[in-house]
Amino acid sequence: DTAVSQTPKYLVTQMGNDKSIKCEQNLGHDTMYWYKQDSKKFLKIMFSYNNKELIINETVPNRFSPKSPDKAHLNLHINSLELGDSAVYFCASSHPSLGRNSPLHFGNGTRLTVT
């Protein structure tokens, strides 16, 4: 009965590879996000989708491509991985339609290590 689930939990890969992180939420929320948490624990938004439509696209290398097949899923694909991509990536969802104080519900994060 996990609310926001993302897989895998850990991802270790070599530079230059392509990898994907999957995210699913069963809360019925209409907005999903990807956040990156760097080694200093700073959280920064990467993308946000509302009902499968991209609404926030921060300055992120175009090697990162989000895909939302439906409003319950938001996957993150990363091409040509670089050392600097090593971080924890969080998927999250919220439902502003229910009230603009609707908080973010986070997945448990994916720790990506690029060697």
Next chain:
Amino acid sequence: AQTVTQSQPEMSVQEAETVTLSCTYDTSESDYYLFWYKQPPSRQMILVIRQEAYKQQNATENRFSVNFQKAAKSFSLKISDSQLGDAAMYFCAYRSGDNYGQNFVFGPGTRLSVLP
């Protein structure tokens, strides 16, 4: 763009004592929402408390309460009767009240240690 500042990178508190974590933010908006999240070593992000800017009453959740000073743009978190399980990173977050302001902006975090 909105910014959130947490001026205390690290704090410590004795078990059963009270500690206050600071948060200030910069915005020109009058309608917005504020949140505190806790991240224990498990790295899970847990909502602690939230506050609507239009409400003058400070939010309270059990041992957690906030001191919201809208004019000063300050949103501090008070933890009473601190427990060992409160040890974590604490993040303050801002969300615009705009319908399209769905971005949550986070502060850099405060690492709280609880001493037995």
